[in-house]
Structure formats: C-alpha cells, structure tokens
Amino acid sequence: MKQTLIRLAAPALLAGVLPAVAAAQASPPPPMEQRPVRFPTFTESELPNGLRILVVENHALPVANLNLYVRSGSSSDPEDKLGVAAMTAGLLDKGTTTRTAVQIADTVEGVGGSIVADVDQDNLTASVNVLSDQLPLAFELLSDVVLRPTFPAEELETVRGQQLAALRAALGSPATLASRTFERQAFGTAHPYGRRSVPATVSAITRDDVAAFHRAHFVPRNAMLVVSGDVTPAQAREMAGRFFGQWSGGAAPADAYPAPPARERAEIYLVHRPGSVQSSLFVGHPGLTPDNPDYYAVQVMNMVLGLSGDSRLEMVLRGQHGWTYGARSRFSRLLGGGAFSASTDVRVAVTDSALSELMVQLRRIRAEPVPQEELDRAKSYLVASFPGTVETPAQAASSLAATRLLGLPAEHLTQYPQRVAAVTAADVRRVAGQYLQPDHAVLVVVGDATQVLGRLRPIAPVTVFDVEGRPVDPATLQPAGGG
Known part of the structure; x- marks a missing residue:
C-alpha cells in the first residue's frame, strides 16, 4: 500500500509566516482605480x-x-x-x-x-x-x-x-x-x-x-x-x-403631506409579543425631503453608520458583541419626505444592551469626526457599487424613473459617483449633527414585554401596545403561559 507522507513546516518557519499571513488578512488591499461610469x-x-x-x-x-x-x-x-x-x-x-x-x-x-x-x-x-x-x-x-x-x-x-x-x-x-x-x-x-x-x-x-x-x-x-x-x-x-395617445383625464391628484408630529424626547413603543425569544428593534425619525442637497453627504454618513456589513452598527452589534446576525440603517426617499431608521433583531436577554449600544453609535457619529480611512472606505464602496445598480437597461430605467418620479433632474442620478466622491469628513460631521436626532427618536421594540419592560425603562419612557396596536396596561402583563 502506497503511503503519502505529510511534512509539517518547521516551527521557526511558521513563526515567520503566520504573522505575515495574519497581517495580510487584517489589512485589505487598496481599492482599485475608479473607472468612469458609462450611463446608458x-x-x-x-x-x-x-x-x-x-x-x-x-x-x-x-x-x-x-x-x-x-x-x-x-x-x-x-x-x-x-x-x-x-x-x-x-x-x-x-x-x-x-x-x-x-x-x-x-x-x-x-x-x-x-x-x-x-x-x-x-x-x-x-x-x-x-x-x-x-x-x-x-x-x-x-x-x-x-x-x-x-x-x-x-x-x-x-x-x-x-x-x-x-x-x-x-x-x-x-x-x-x-x-x-x-x-x-x-x-x-x-x-x-x-x-x-x-x-x-x-x-x-x-x-x-x-x-x-x-x-x-x-x-x-x-x-x-x-x-x-x-x-x-x-x-x-x-x-x-x-x-x-387617446388616454384622457383631469389633472393629477394633489399630494397632501402634513408635517409629522414634533417630538420633545426619545420614547420607546414596546409591542408585547408573548413568548418571543427575540426582540426586533427599530429606531428612527422623519428624514429628508427628496430634493435635499445634502443627500450625497447623508449617503456617505449612513455608509459609515449602518448601510452595509462593513458599517459600524454591524461591526459593533454583531462583530464585537455577537448580539445579532445583522444591523442596518437607511434613509428612505419618498415624495412626502422619507425617514431615517436603524433596525436589528437580538436575543431577548440583550434587548436593552443592544438598544443602548445602537443609541451610543448614533450619538457617536454626531459627536466625533469620522477618520479619513473610514471615510475613504465608505466613499469607495458607494462609488464602486454604483455601476452595478445601472448595469442592465431595466436597472438603469428603474433608477432613472425613481429619480424623475421624485421630481429630481436626471443629473441627480447620473452624477452620483462624482458627488459622492466630493463629500468631506466635515460634510459627514455636519449632516450627522443635522439629520440624526437620537434624542428625539421613536424607539420601537417588538418582544415579550414581561421579559424586557423593566430593563428598557432606564433608556427612555415606555408605552406598551399589543400586536393589534391597542394600548396595554403594564400592570396587567402576564408571562407567556401564566394565569
């Protein structure tokens, strides 16, 4: 029977190789040179x-x-x-x-x-x-x-x-x-x-x-x-x-978007879902109108905060603490004004810890300058991923239609890479302070109120609802299966 011998590398050799490998893994390669986007x-x-x-x-x-x-x-x-x-x-x-x-x-x-x-x-x-x-x-x-x-x-x-x-x-x-x-x-x-x-x-x-x-x-x-x-x-x-051509009809119906209610403080809205082994967290507030000129700086800021798996919310909530499989944030774009939101699902036992840390990260990006390396990485990702969003005629048409339906000029889309690339660290700090409002946010938690209510109260005032949206008196709460 033929035998195959496997020789292990000498410890001295491994001692020199392994640190180099670890260093290479810790330092991602520099981004490729940007290529011009050929819009259809x-x-x-x-x-x-x-x-x-x-x-x-x-x-x-x-x-x-x-x-x-x-x-x-x-x-x-x-x-x-x-x-x-x-x-x-x-x-x-x-x-x-x-x-x-x-x-x-x-x-x-x-x-x-x-x-x-x-x-x-x-x-x-x-x-x-x-x-x-x-x-x-x-x-x-x-x-x-x-x-x-x-x-x-x-x-x-x-x-x-x-x-x-x-x-x-x-x-x-x-x-x-x-x-x-x-x-x-x-x-x-x-x-x-x-x-x-x-x-x-x-x-x-x-x-x-x-x-x-x-x-x-x-x-x-x-x-x-x-x-x-x-x-x-x-x-x-x-x-x-x-x-x-023969389609007829009157004027387009008028849009009516009243101002959202003013909020003096952050408040928690706890949706009681008896027996839940996880809690769903959703934090945010009304955001930007479609024509806001700070859109590009806000995109870069949100890329740093929570737009992808390399963003802070994911790296902290999942990478450092292991509380979740994913955490994201976004600024929606709607005719009547969109919203900022950050969301994640966590184990019941860490509901309060995760919600507190999420709020810490919102306050941090408002208070601290974004390091240049982190800023460059965020802009590089947004610019490099843009061609993939307009790669096919259907994708390009969908993106253009969304832009025009919001009442924006086509250049708002076609010049996206250049405008993102021009965003500075000062821009990010400014828009974070202006458009992130953690101290006036809506904090929604969907989970078992009997398990999390007491731990949430130190974070912000809490109002409890059932899954149908009806108010619940906390004094009436019973553990799942309880009498």
Missing part, C-alpha cells in the same frame, strides 16, 4: 395628453421592458379605504373590456413574456416584459390593462383572499410589526405614511372603491411610461402615441 443612452418626451415617456436604449439583447408608473401608491388610499391601491394593482390584469384574465395570461405567456402590477407607498406600477420583436403586443397589453380594466367581482374576491393571507402572514412577523409601529408613531395617523391597511380595511373594499380609485388616479398627467431595452426612442414614442 436615454431620452425623455411627453405626449400631448401629458403622459411622460422615458426611453433607455440598449440593443445588446433582444428584450424590451415596459413600465407604466402611476404616481399614486398606498399613501393615496382614502383614510377609510386603506388597501385600495394594492387591490387595484392586483386586479389590473384580471380582466379588461377585451380580454379575460385567462386570455391576458395566455397571450403574454404565449410569446415568452410576463405581466405584473405592484404598488409601493408612492407609486403603482404595471409592467410587461417581452422579446423585442413582440413590442407592439406589449404596448397593446399594457394599454389594455391600464386603460380598460373591468375589475370582475369573482376576481376581486380571489385577490382579496390572497392579499388577506399575505397581510396576516406579514403581521405575524416581528420585523413587520416593528416597521408599521415606527411609521405610525413617527409620522402620525394624519400623515399618509403613518397609515397602513389591516385585514378589516381590506375586507371592506368593494368593486366600486377600486373603480373610483382607478378613475381618480389613472390619468395621463399622473403617469410615466418607461421603455427600456432593444427599442429606439422613435419606436417607443410612435407606439406610445398609438396605444396611449
């Missing part, structure tokens, strides 16, 4: 009826993507009809005056394409994706579902059932409970971002409600058609005129 060719135009058209041209692959954005999302739900925008999106491809739901699905699938509609807080989007030789069919289908939906009663009940099931599942998630509680407390229920649908509101929506939402919000001056891929601007405009 794009054009903008407008039909006589007010429909804006954005075309991102790229002929590398024979595919085409159509996205019709209606600038009315869930924040446009009437206060007594929360969920109607999502219901409208779910029903767009479930029947028109010319096709049934089955015929729509068979038509688009028959050419290897797809059709989908979705909604977020600010926009409702209907999309059709096809091979580029099917572009006329894509325009025909998109115009059909957007302009001529019939909202069949039987389809409405199917979609309602699906949305109720998804909503109940989401409300069983501690992270979802935390974010919804945060929005309600940070923005207030008078603000559209402070209201969210619940099963009772979705159950009450009627076909007439959906039809009324469609009539009010699906008007050309409230929409943007985005075409990307293997298509020319001339093709896109000709087909847009052919299929959407």
Whole structure:
C-alpha cells in the first residue's frame, strides 16, 4: 500500500509566516482605480395628453421592458379605504373590456413574456416584459390593462383572499410589526405614511372603491411610461402615441403631506409579543425631503453608520458583541419626505444592551469626526457599487424613473459617483449633527414585554401596545403561559 507522507513546516518557519499571513488578512488591499461610469443612452418626451415617456436604449439583447408608473401608491388610499391601491394593482390584469384574465395570461405567456402590477407607498406600477420583436403586443397589453380594466367581482374576491393571507402572514412577523409601529408613531395617523391597511380595511373594499380609485388616479398627467431595452426612442414614442395617445383625464391628484408630529424626547413603543425569544428593534425619525442637497453627504454618513456589513452598527452589534446576525440603517426617499431608521433583531436577554449600544453609535457619529480611512472606505464602496445598480437597461430605467418620479433632474442620478466622491469628513460631521436626532427618536421594540419592560425603562419612557396596536396596561402583563 502506497503511503503519502505529510511534512509539517518547521516551527521557526511558521513563526515567520503566520504573522505575515495574519497581517495580510487584517489589512485589505487598496481599492482599485475608479473607472468612469458609462450611463446608458436615454431620452425623455411627453405626449400631448401629458403622459411622460422615458426611453433607455440598449440593443445588446433582444428584450424590451415596459413600465407604466402611476404616481399614486398606498399613501393615496382614502383614510377609510386603506388597501385600495394594492387591490387595484392586483386586479389590473384580471380582466379588461377585451380580454379575460385567462386570455391576458395566455397571450403574454404565449410569446415568452410576463405581466405584473405592484404598488409601493408612492407609486403603482404595471409592467410587461417581452422579446423585442413582440413590442407592439406589449404596448397593446399594457394599454389594455391600464386603460380598460373591468375589475370582475369573482376576481376581486380571489385577490382579496390572497392579499388577506399575505397581510396576516406579514403581521405575524416581528420585523413587520416593528416597521408599521415606527411609521405610525413617527409620522402620525394624519400623515399618509403613518397609515397602513389591516385585514378589516381590506375586507371592506368593494368593486366600486377600486373603480373610483382607478378613475381618480389613472390619468395621463399622473403617469410615466418607461421603455427600456432593444427599442429606439422613435419606436417607443410612435407606439406610445398609438396605444396611449387617446388616454384622457383631469389633472393629477394633489399630494397632501402634513408635517409629522414634533417630538420633545426619545420614547420607546414596546409591542408585547408573548413568548418571543427575540426582540426586533427599530429606531428612527422623519428624514429628508427628496430634493435635499445634502443627500450625497447623508449617503456617505449612513455608509459609515449602518448601510452595509462593513458599517459600524454591524461591526459593533454583531462583530464585537455577537448580539445579532445583522444591523442596518437607511434613509428612505419618498415624495412626502422619507425617514431615517436603524433596525436589528437580538436575543431577548440583550434587548436593552443592544438598544443602548445602537443609541451610543448614533450619538457617536454626531459627536466625533469620522477618520479619513473610514471615510475613504465608505466613499469607495458607494462609488464602486454604483455601476452595478445601472448595469442592465431595466436597472438603469428603474433608477432613472425613481429619480424623475421624485421630481429630481436626471443629473441627480447620473452624477452620483462624482458627488459622492466630493463629500468631506466635515460634510459627514455636519449632516450627522443635522439629520440624526437620537434624542428625539421613536424607539420601537417588538418582544415579550414581561421579559424586557423593566430593563428598557432606564433608556427612555415606555408605552406598551399589543400586536393589534391597542394600548396595554403594564400592570396587567402576564408571562407567556401564566394565569
């Protein structure tokens, strides 16, 4: 039998090699030289009826993507009809005056394409994706579902059932409970971002409600058609005129965003979830308007704080203490003003420690200058990752559409790398002091109140709610399984 001998390196040799290896691992290689970003060719135009058209041209692959954005999302739900925008999106491809739901699905699938509609807080989007030789069919289908939906009663009940099931599942998630509680407390229920649908509101929506939402919000001056891929601007405009040129309607609905409630101090909102073995933490406050010129400096500051796995929140909460699998922070961008938030999930036993440390890190970045090496690393990451966000025509079109729908010029996106690279340490210190407000923040904890309430009280005043959002008297709390 043949034997294989393994010789171990001499201890003296290892003594010289191992420190060098450790040093190499501790010091990451310097960032590569930045390469210029070649943003795809794009054009903008407008039909006589007010429909804006954005075309991102790229002929590398024979595919085409159509996205019709209606600038009315869930924040446009009437206060007594929360969920109607999502219901409208779910029903767009479930029947028109010319096709049934089955015929729509068979038509688009028959050419290897797809059709989908979705909604977020600010926009409702209907999309059709096809091979580029099917572009006329894509325009025909998109115009059909957007302009001529019939909202069949039987389809409405199917979609309602699906949305109720998804909503109940989401409300069983501690992270979802935390974010919804945060929005309600940070923005207030008078603000559209402070209201969210619940099963009772979705159950009450009627076909007439959906039809009324469609009539009010699906008007050309409230929409943007985005075409990307293997298509020319001339093709896109000709087909847009052919299929959407007769679309009519009044002015775009006016936006109404009242000021969020002023907050004199940080406060904890504890959502009692009996038996939870983890606590979900969500800390923040209202943030920036979309047109704030400090956006780029805030992005760099947040990269240092908590935007990635190399940021401070992750390195401290996970790396140093081992309290969590991940911690992140973000500044959302919304028409009515976004929010700053930092979030993580931790073991119940360290709920108070993690929340306290999170607050320490928010105060630290306000109080201390960011070291140049940390600043350079943050800017390098943001600049180097930007090309990946606009790599495909669909990605570039989505990013451009988001920028334009916020009312910002295209240069706000196309000059992103240069503007990020120009941010200084002084800029970061200034915006941290101006836009991070830990002493006026909403602190949400979703967990077992019987385990954490006493340890949270030294951090900030605490108000307790149940998972339905109803106030709870702390004196009535019973441990899970208790009598």
